Amino acid sequence: DTEVTQTPKHLVMGMTNKKSLKCEQHMGHRAMYWYKQKAKKPPELMFVYSYEKLSINESVPSRFSPECPNSSLLNLHLHALQPEDSALYLCASSQETGVGGTIYFGEGSWLTVV
C-alpha cells in the first residue's frame, strides 16, 4: 500500500481565516513533505520533515505553518493567506530523506483564497 491521504480535497478560505490541511500515511515512512503546485507547473518544495523534525523550510512565508504531530501525520496551518497562495498543495512521504527513498504523493488539496 503506497497511500498518502490528504484532507480536505477542496478548501475555500478568506484572507482572514485560519484553516488547516491534513496529511496521513501508514507506510512507516519517516520523511514527509509539503509541496505547492500552480497550474501547468511542476511541484515546488515547501517543507521537509525527517523523523518528525522540520529539516527544510524553503523560505516559505510564515503564514504557512507546518506541524508534524507524529510519524504518520503532517499538518499545514494556514493563516492570513493571499489570493496568490491559491494552488494545489501536495503532501508526500518517503522512507528516509537524503538516501533516495522513493517519494509518494497524495492526491492534493485544492486551496482557493478569496
Add this chain to the structure above:
Amino acid sequence: GQQLNQSPQSMFIQEGEDVSMNCTSSSIFNTWLWYKQEPGEGPVLLIALYKAGELTSNGRLTAQFGITRKDSFLNISASIPSDVGIYFCAGQVYGGSQGNLIFGKGTKLSVKP
C-alpha cells in the same frame, strides 16, 4: 542550480501510437523518477530508476536511466485515451537537499481516439 530539461513540452498523438519523452541534465542524479499527473490529482509514481543504465518496464511503459546518470527517457507503447495527462521526470540526489526532487517542467500528452 540543478535543472532538468524535459522534452517535448507537449504531444498530440493518435490512439495506438508509441510515445517517447526524455529528460536531460548537466548534473548527475542518483535516482530518476517518472510521475504521471491527471487533472485535479496528485502525481502518481510510474517508474523509479536507481542504477545507471537500468531499463525498467511497467506494463506498456518503459524507462531507462542513462549511463552517465544525466538523462532518462520514458516510452509508452500503443497509447490509449487514459494515457492523457502530464508526465514529469524528477531527479534525486542522495545526501543533497535531503532527498528533494528536482522536477522537469512536464510533458503534456493528448491522445486522440
